[in-house]
Each structure stands twice: as structure tokens, then as C-alpha cells.
Amino acid sequence: MQAARLHEYTEEMSEGLSIDEVDRPEPTRSDHVVVEVEGAGWCQTDNHIIEGMWTPYVDQDLPMTLGHENAGTIVEVGDEVTTVEEGEQVICHPVMTCGKCRACRTGDDMYCENLEFPGLNTDGGFAEYLLTSERSVIPLDTVDPVEIAPHADAGITAYHAAKKAVDELYPGSYSVAIGIGGLGHIGVQALDAMSAAEIVAVDIKDEALDLAEECGADYTVNSTDEDVVEAVESITEGDGATQILDFVGADETTSLGPDIVAPGGDHHIVGYGGDIHQPAQDLVDAEMAYRGTLVGKYSELEELVALVEQGTMDLHTSEYSLDEINEVAEKLEHREIEGRAVIKP
Numbered sequence: 001m002q003a004a005r006l007h008e009y010t011e012e013m014s015e016g017l018s019i020d021e022v023d024r025p026e027p028t029r030s031d032h033v034v035v036e037v038e039g040a041g042w043c044q045t046d047n048h049i050i051e052g053m054w055t056p057y058v059d060q061d062l063p064m065t066l067g068h069e070n071a072g073t074i075v076e077v078g079d080e081v082t083t084v085e086e087g088e089q090v091i092c093h094p095v096m097t098c099g100k101c102r103a104c105r106t107g108d109d110m111y112c113e114n115l116e117f118p119g120l121n122t123d124g125g126f127a128e129y130l131l132t133s134e135r136s137v138i139p140l141d142t143v144d145p146v147e148i149a150p151h152a153d154a155g156i157t158a159y160h161a162a163k164k165a166v167d168e169l170y171p172g173s174y175s176v177a178i179g180i181g182g183l184g185h186i187g188v189q190a191l192d193a194m195s196a197a198e199i200v201a202v203d204i205k206d207e208a209l210d211l212a213e214e215c216g217a218d219y220t221v222n223s224t225d226e227d228v229v230e231a232v233e234s235i236t237e238g239d240g241a242t243q244i245l246d247f248v249g250a251d252e253t254t255s256l257g258p259d260i261v262a263p264g265g266d267h268h269i270v271g272y273g274g275d276i277h278q279p280a281q282d283l284v285d286a287e288m289a290y291r292g293t294l295v296g297k298y299s300e301l302e303e304l305v306a307l308v309e310q311g312t313m314d315l316h317t318s319e320y321s322l323d324e325i326n327e328v329a330e331k332l333e334h335r336e337i338e339g340r341a342v343i344k345p
Helices: 044-051 145-152 154-166 184-194 206-215 228-235 280-286 298-309 322-333
Strands: 002-006 017-021 032-042 069-077 089-092 129-133 137-139 174-178 198-203 219-222 241-246 261-269 289-292 317-321 340-344
Touching (some): 002 322, 017 322, 032 089, 032 317, 044 322, 069 129, 069 145, 089 145, 145 298, 145 317, 145 340, 154 184, 154 241, 154 261, 154 298, 174 184, 174 228, 184 198, 184 206, 184 241, 198 228, 206 219, 219 228, 261 280, 317 322
Parallel strands (some): 174 198, 174 241, 241 261, 261 289, 317 340
Antiparallel strands (some): 002 017, 032 129, 069 089, 089 137
16 A cells, blocks of 8 residues: 655755555554545644654654544454444544553553553554554444544644633633634634633734634734734733633744733643743743643543534535645645645545
């Protein structure tokens, strides 16, 4: 089969991956599932993996097939698989978990002690077939796998962050969403669906802000033309934002927290790549917190699939062939993709 493989780390996205001929995966455990990939979302994390940014955090044996937002049709199952069968269309939670450690038993999939992460530390879905596990797949009833694939990571990451934020939001409060791209436009919809708070969308492009309004934003701020701190202060009448969802995670955005957050509020870091450089007193004075977001739970992906099938969540995508994969990486690097890119192997 054909697969898009990373052979060495590079900052040149135009030549990051090569299309190789490799063996089709086969079940080697009784709980394994082989999925014929119909759609695999491209993520900013894929760019970061190509750059080598993840090497301090996980062991990666190169060459490796990337792709962690996967959906398709089951073509083979292990001997003890009972909840799904060949021919079913599924979306795949990004990780394979053991089901036995404490984290798994409490439902915190991303903390599994024996976690395998296709596309990050084992072969992923930028290929014709993907090896995953029974615990990772969720059947699809009415949704096209190509259309829903990016929800496997982008969707549940944004949903997971919004769900935490919603716990602290109330009617009349404000939430600020920074960066209305592949993650942010999902996050705005999740906030709109689950809370009665006013939503302020911030981006550097008018096209992204138009998308934010379509997704439910009540106010928009173009940070190229406006001072974000002054704009949020005006919109909130000086109260600040109870919750900030930062889908960029650059130095310029993480530094906004203490200046726009309401007392006791949170700045959720969803996108990443920058750093947090704030005096400790800023956090003490505002009694604010920076909170990280690591994908989401299996149960949250089930909830998100239900919202998609109900028509509550709309994913904006563009489709590309496997041969165009480096072009996609380069486009994303230059912020030339609105919404989410999907590879169709």
C-alpha cells in the first residue's frame, strides 16, 4: 500500500514526507482493527512532528507514517473483537489505550500508561490502511468518514477545551476565542452550542472572522487592525473574559491572558508552539490560571459525533489526494487553509 512517511526531521514542509510503498498492516493482537482510510485530517501537529518538535516528549522511530485524524471502513478485525465488524464505517480516537491502567479505568484516555499514538509514535493514517484497536473506534451512522475525519483530533481537542470552559461560563459572561482556523471554528461552535455566554472571536484575517460569525461568534476583532486588549475591554465593559480559548498558543497570544481575563478566569492553551512568559504576580492579582488541553476523551468523541449527526456542528474542510500531502503542509504553514484539510488516500 502507499503511505506518506517521515524519514528525517526538517523545516522544509515542501519535502517533509515521501510517498512509499509499504506492507498493509495486519492484526497482531486479538483486539486489533484494520481500517481502510477514507479520510485523514491534516493537523498543525503534523507540521510540528515534521519539524522534530515532539522528540523531547515521545520516542519516534523513523521512518514513520503520519496522520492521527482518521476515519474509514473496517476491513479486518482481531479474534476477540465483538463491538464492531468488517464493513462498518468508523472514526478513530487518536490513541490506542490498554484499558487496564488507572487512567483508562477513569476514562482519561490521553493519560494511558501504555498509550500508542498512530501518527505520533507509531504508524498513522496518511496511508491506504491503518492499524488501530477496538477501544479506539466509534461507528458512524449517517456521516461521511471524509467529512468527519478531522473531528478525531481537531474536533475533540476544541470540544474538550470548550467543555472545560463552559463549566465556568454563565449567561452574561464573555468567552474569547483566539485563532479561528481548523480548531478555532470548531471551538466557537462548541461554545455556542453549550453555553449562553457572549463569544468574542479574534483573528488576523477577515475571512476567518467571517467564518467565526457563521459559527456563532457575537463579536469579532481583527488583531491586525485593532488592539485586542482595548477591544475586549470595550466589548465586556471592563469586566474581561471569564474564559479564553487560545487556539494559536504563540507568545503574542499567551501574553494576552492577564490583560483580558476576568478575575478568577482561565486562559486555555489549545494551540502550541510559543511560550508563557508572565510575572507570577499577574496570575496572583487576577487569580487566573493557564490550562493546557491535550486532545480529548473517547466519550467526548462519541458526544461530538452525536452533535455532528444532529447537524449542530459543521466542519469546514478542503480535500486533497495523498500525492498533494506536502503541498498541504506548506499551505498550512503559510496560513492558506481555511477550516481543515483532509487527505483522501
